[in-house]
Amino acid sequence: MIQSYDSANKNQPLIATDRAGQLLEQPAIDRIWALLDEVPDPEVPVVSVVDLGIVRDLSWEGEQLVVTLTPTYSGCPATEFIEDAIRDALHGAGIGNLRLQQRLAPAWTTDWITEAGREKLRQYGIAPPVGSASKRTLLGEEPDVACPQCGSHDTVQVSEFGSTACKALYRCNSCLEPFDYFKCI
Template sequence: MVTAVLSDTDLRRRAWEVAAQVVDPEIPVLTIADLGVLRDVRVRDGRVEVAITPTYSGCPAMNMIALEIELALERAGIGRPTIRTVLSPAWTTDWMSEDGRNKLRAYGIAPPQASSSRRALFGEQQVSCPQCGSGNTELLSEFGSTSCKALWRCKACREPFDYFKCH
């Protein structure tokens, strides 16, 4: 429980620190800050408001993420926040942190390529295998273990892997 009265700036900073540690329920090695889903934290009239952006419209993880943010902030003594879902601008893989990309790779998921690349724009992707690093890979299915991932296979090590889709 927070016993001292915090300034709005300190409350905002503390709320961001706590919310940033909430993990994505579909990819538990990533925090919502790594993923770029946590967009903003504000304090209005002494109450915390947290803005989150889904990785795509209809993402089933968003309700769980909102609940986990509420619980984390309450446990930290900050109180129950208002959670606001922001759809514009739409989430992009460009918002994912470099640390988040590295965590994906270590977890066995190929991180997204830069979405502004010509290959990503025209669908000519070369995805590196997160297991062996080979670029000799093939798309098996546009749909992976979750809607934001595609299923690929490495032709070098023959291992299947998820690729986090660019958008």
């Protein structure tokens, strides 16, 4: 019997397979969620694809694992990398019979970023989205963005676009540090 191990607990097998690579038992969905919570976003590697809310659903259809994903936006250049990373993580855990499918409706929103993900962004130096993706955001109301370095709210937007299209570049007037703000979408 071949065993694949859970990265969080090296002593307990995630799943077991026979010599032909067939699953002897399907891992529980919560174990798969935990595995995918270790797959980093390629653009902001301190947050996982689960933290960002990109992984929408996991289900077993017979012996096939179906992973439903919603990209952050339809033109995101990281979408293929994310799908490959998820596929690689699942294959590495011994799950070879899987299907990745995209669900575009409802569209991804920054509201789906977990609280843990928001804190990881802040600690990394990126201000997490403020509020929710409401109509006010679409009408151009400026958010009250706190500096992730010093916590000051005395900040100003320098550019509508930061290191990626989903971020804006801000500067703190207190500590004078520039930082990215993950825009509400």
